[in-house]
Amino acid sequence: MKSLIFRTYAEGDAPGPSVLLPAFCPDQYQGPRILALLGLKGKKIVAGAILGALLMASAAEAAPSVLAAWSRPAAQGTTGVGFLTLLNSGAKPDALLSVETPGARQVQIHQSSVIGGMASMQMVPSVPVPPGGRIIFAPGGYHLMFLDLTKGQKVGDTLPATLVFASGRRVKARFVVGLTPPKATSVSMP
Numbered sequence: 001m002k003s004l005i006f007r008t009y010a011e012g013d014a015p016g017p018s019v020l021l022p023a024f025c026p027d028q029y030q031g032p033r034i035l036a037l038l039g040l041k042g043k044k045i046v047a048g049a050i051l052g053a054l055l056m057a058s059a060a061e062a063a064p065s066v067l068a069a070w071s072r073p074a075a076q077g078t079t080g081v082g083f084l085t086l087l088n089s090g091a092k093p094d095a096l097l098s099v100e101t102p103g104a105r106q107v108q109i110h111q112s113s114v115i116g117g118m119a120s121m122q123m124v125p126s127v128p129v130p131p132g133g134r135i136i137f138a139p140g141g142y143h144l145m146f147l148d149l150t151k152g153q154k155v156g157d158t159l160p161a162t163l164v165f166a167s168g169r170r171v172k173a174r175f176v177v178g179l180t181p182p183k184a185t186s187v188s189m190p
């Protein structure tokens with residue numbers, strides 16, 4: 001079953017920020033195919049418990065928050081994808097720099113686009129989140145790549161992660177594995 005899921009490129013071969021990557025990416029919808037491969041049927045999605053980062057010090061500067069984090073089913077050792085919405089309710093600009101998770105050997109931030117009629121994706125070093133801004137990671141745009149998943153992700157599972165921002169803030173989130181974006185109630189609070 002693994003043979004149908006292609007790696008985008010070899011590990012350790014990650015290109016620089018401006019290098020275009022091959023078009024295939026879990027960003028492209030393949031939920032039904034993977035479900036069929038795994039012999040899974042739609043399972044009731046269990047709302048993940050939300051881990052919140054502790055609010056530290058003064059409340060003057062609100063930490064960025066993560067809304068509706070979700071991922072798609074994927075087999076162990078393959079590449080998973082993560083979508084979410086970032087909110088910056090603070091007064092200063094911030095930027096997502098990296099994502100840490102025990103669920104994958106490496107996490108990259110990618111941006112999909114269509115150039116000359118061809119879909120491609122690009123690794124980006126950071127994603128700015130302006131004050132009062134809302135940045136949406138969604139199919140066809142920004143997304144996270146979970147390279148070399150340490151275990152299989154099936155519908156209803158959750159993938160814990162920590163988002164690291166330029167401000168030094170570390171925001172915890174749980175990516176709920178599903179076929180479609182979660183309801184707006186799946187919110188990770190800082």
Ligand SMILES: [Cu+2]
Binds near residue numbers: 025026143
């Ligand atoms: Cu990608």
